[in-house]
Amino acid sequence: MASVAATLVESEPGSFVFAAAGEWLVATAAEVDRRLRGLQMPSDKRVTLDLAGIDRLDTAGAWLLLRTEHDLAARGNTVEICNLRSNFAPLLDQVRAGGMVVPARHPRPAHHTIVGFLARIGEISLGIFARAYSILGFFGAVCESAGALLLRPRRLRITALVAQIEQTGVNAVPIVGLLSFLIGVVIAYQGADQLRRFGAEIYTVNLLGVGILRELGVLMTAVIIAGRSGSAFTAQIGTMRVNEEIDALSTIGLDPLEVLVLPRLFGLVLTLPMLTLWADVVGLLGGCLMSWASLGITPPQFIRQLQDSLYPWTFWIGLIKAPSFAFIIALIGCYEGFQVARSAESVGRLTTLSVVEAIFLVIVADAGFSIFFSFLQI
Amino acid sequence: MPDRSEEPIICVRGLVNRFGAETVHDGLDLDVLRGEVIGIVGGSGSGKSVLLRTIVGLNRPVEGKVEVFGRDVLRMSDRQRRQLENRWGVLFQDGALFSSLTVAQNIEVPITEYYDMPLRLMDEISAVKVGLVGLPEEAGEKYPSQLSGGMRKRAGLARALALDPEIVFLDEPTAGLDPIAAGAFDELIRDLKTSLGLTVFMVTHDLDSLFAICDRVAVLVDKKVRVGTLEQLLRDNHPWIHSYFHGPRGRAARASEAATLMTPGH
Numbered sequence: 001m002a003s004v005a006a007t008l009v010e011s012e013p014g015s016f017v018f019a020a021a022g023e024w025l026v027a028t029a030a031e032v033d034r035r036l037r038g039l040q041m042p043s044d045k046r047v048t049l050d051l052a053g054i055d056r057l058d059t060a061g062a063w064l065l066l067r068t069e070h071d072l073a074a075r076g077n078t079v080e081i082c083n084l085r086s087n088f089a090p091l092l093d094q095v096r097a098g099g100m101v102v103p104a105r106h107p108r109p110a111h112h113t114i115v116g117f118l119a120r121i122g123e124i125s126l127g128i129f130a131r132a133y134s135i136l137g138f139f140g141a142v143c144e145s146a147g148a149l150l151l152r153p154r155r156l157r158i159t160a161l162v163a164q165i166e167q168t169g170v171n172a173v174p175i176v177g178l179l180s181f182l183i184g185v186v187i188a189y190q191g192a193d194q195l196r197r198f199g200a201e202i203y204t205v206n207l208l209g210v211g212i213l214r215e216l217g218v219l220m221t222a223v224i225i226a227g228r229s230g231s232a233f234t235a236q237i238g239t240m241r242v243n244e245e246i247d248a249l250s251t252i253g254l255d256p257l258e259v260l261v262l263p264r265l266f267g268l269v270l271t272l273p274m275l276t277l278w279a280d281v282v283g284l285l286g287g288c289l290m291s292w293a294s295l296g297i298t299p300p301q302f303i304r305q306l307q308d309s310l311y312p313w314t315f316w317i318g319l320i321k322a323p324s325f326a327f328i329i330a331l332i333g334c335y336e337g338f339q340v341a342r343s344a345e346s347v348g349r350l351t352t353l354s355v356v357e358a359i360f361l362v363i364v365a366d367a368g369f370s371i372f373f374s375f376l377q378i
Numbered sequence: 379m380p381d382r383s384e385e386p387i388i389c390v391r392g393l394v395n396r397f398g399a400e401t402v403h404d405g406l407d408l409d410v411l412r413g414e415v416i417g418i419v420g421g422s423g424s425g426k427s428v429l430l431r432t433i434v435g436l437n438r439p440v441e442g443k444v445e446v447f448g449r450d451v452l453r454m455s456d457r458q459r460r461q462l463e464n465r466w467g468v469l470f471q472d473g474a475l476f477s478s479l480t481v482a483q484n485i486e487v488p489i490t491e492y493y494d495m496p497l498r499l500m501d502e503i504s505a506v507k508v509g510l511v512g513l514p515e516e517a518g519e520k521y522p523s524q525l526s527g528g529m530r531k532r533a534g535l536a537r538a539l540a541l542d543p544e545i546v547f548l549d550e551p552t553a554g555l556d557p558i559a560a561g562a563f564d565e566l567i568r569d570l571k572t573s574l575g576l577t578v579f580m581v582t583h584d585l586d587s588l589f590a591i592c593d594r595v596a597v598l599v600d601k602k603v604r605v606g607t608l609e610q611l612l613r614d615n616h617p618w619i620h621s622y623f624h625g626p627r628g629r630a631a632r633a634s635e636a637a638t639l640m641t642p643g644h
Contacts, residue, residue, distance in 0.1 A: 025542065026489070026493065026503070026540075026541055026542050027492075027493060029493070029495060029499060029503065030493065030494060030495045030496060030499065033495075033496060033499045034496075058542035058574070059503075059506055059507070059510060059539070059542050059574065060503050060506070060542065063502060063503060063506040067502070087575075090569075090572050090573035091573040091574060093573070094510065094569060094570070094573040094574075095506060095509075095510060097509075098506060098508075098509025098510045098512075341523065342523070343477050343522070343523045344477060345477040345478055345523075
């Protein structure tokens with residue numbers, strides 16, 4: 001570390017000399033600062049800043065000199081600078097021109113008080129309502145746009161729709177299949193384990209049938225698609241917002257809702273039921289194989305038991321939910337995309353938010369469906 | 379400059395950059411002298427930014443040698459690189475500020491990385507830099523998204539200057555600024571160069587900047603550079619260079635610079 005020095009001595013009564021020496025650089029600033037704070041500052045005296053010993057100076061060093069000068073002056077001293085090397089003068093002037101600085105306050109979490117805590121709860125609650133209102137508005141706009149499209153179906157962008165079906169549907173087949181298969185295996189294994197205690201292993205098949213067809217098949221698919229396609233919608237539309245592509249669409253006279261949202265919405269509403277059907281089949285296949293392996297229920301037995309155990313509605317109840325879940329996922333994904341501000345950071349934040357929100361709403365809707373169907377007693 | 383020794387601070391030799399089938403630089407040589415402001419100009423796609431990125435080590439050339447402070451930047455350990463990196467600062471085109479941090483925190487990022495400093499002193503130093511680049515005091519508390527384009531550039535410059543580097547690389551510092559802001563930025567660079575003894579490597583399209591602050595200009599033509607003072611380049615017969623400096627905009631910039639120089643009191 002380079003040597004630095006800062007001394008303050010009383011040269012004659014009422015008159016002090018502050019001598020600075022060495023390299024006053026950003027690298028030594030911490031050391032200089034420590035020494036300066038250790039000095040006993042006089043008051044109402046004459047102080048000469050003797051800068052002859054300074055070998056190197058940068059903005060950090062210049063700031064420390066100016067701060068010393070300022071602190072001394074604030075204590076009523078008469079301050080004078082002498083022996084400043086001529087090549088340092090412009091630097092000192094430049095830093096001085098920047099003004100006596102007030103360090104910026106850093107944003108700090110300010111909710112450590114009871115009042116702050118309550119205020120935060122209030123803010124968040126109001127935020128939820130504002131958000132719900134805004135989503136409702138977007139829902140309305142999308143419905144209007146969709147309605148207009150139904151009146152003139154030729155405006156439907158077939159190419160975009162097919163591309164969305166491929167991306168959200170066809171490309172999701174492997175992952176949805178794999179996860180559903182594993183879910184089927186796990187349910188069969190755990191169910192068999194519990195039901196064996198009552199000698200009721202055969203009811204594993206009922207558990208699988210009702211569980212997968214009615215609830216898990218569609219729910220798992222919706223969750224996977226929310227993570228896979230809902231996030232993609234937000235990121236795609238959000239990036240377009242950042243690049244001002246959405247504004248460009250509007251100025252060309254195209255409706256961003258019609259061009260960007262409707263193909264995604266219709267695409268997902270069409271593909272999610274198909275993916276659900278696929279998930280149901282593969283999930284039952286997984287359960288069937290696991291039952292065969294651990295309980296010795298052969299596939300023909302499995303199918304017979306399945307046919308006996310299911311109400312005619314069970315399969316359809318699962319499938320009916322798929323389009324509405326798809327609608328929720330596409331709506332939230334696109335809505336959050338349009339909320340992106342013009343910064344890259346907000347794309348990431350809102351993409352995360354869109355997935356969380358979509359999954360949350362899907363599960364809420366699922367609960368709503370359960371209540372609805374129990375009223376209908378099916 | 380007091381000790382403008384003729385030893386180059388940046389020395390590029392035989393640089394070849396190729397992207398796919400397209401050769402951007404082919405045997406490019408360039409020397410940048412200590413304490414000068416050098417402007418890099420050239421048509422779109424002529425590889426100005428690539429040259430800058432190669433010198434600061436963001437792009438690895440196919441062939442060639444790049445020396446900064448007399449050390450080969452392409453063949454050095456990570457440790458040596460870090461020591462080198464605190465001796466230069468880079469201002470990217472749109473500031474490239476970290477969007478999750480305030481301006482003050484942005485400036486403090488390099489300081490915290492290299493030095494152990496009390497928080498209060500660091501806040502003071504970042505505030506000095508905010509003042510130095512001509513930003514209002516309260517700008518330090520703002521996030522990049524709350525600033526205008528010109529302010530973001532100044533904030534980016536403040537971050538580039540955080541460690542008082544010897545070289546600053548500027549990538550189109552005045553692009554997208556209104557003429558008044560661009561002029562103020564030129565003046566700022568000139569002042570900082572005088573007071574801090576900076577070497578400035580500036581990629582630019584802005585003819586006014588070239589005439590106002592550059593000591594020498596390097597023109598990227600035919601995958602190489604032609605370096606010279608403005609007077610030398612004005613006499614150059616290369617068709618691109620000729621139309622660049624003698625086109626209507628070149629003439630206007632020259633005339634306005636001449637007018638400023640003749641104003642009394644300048």
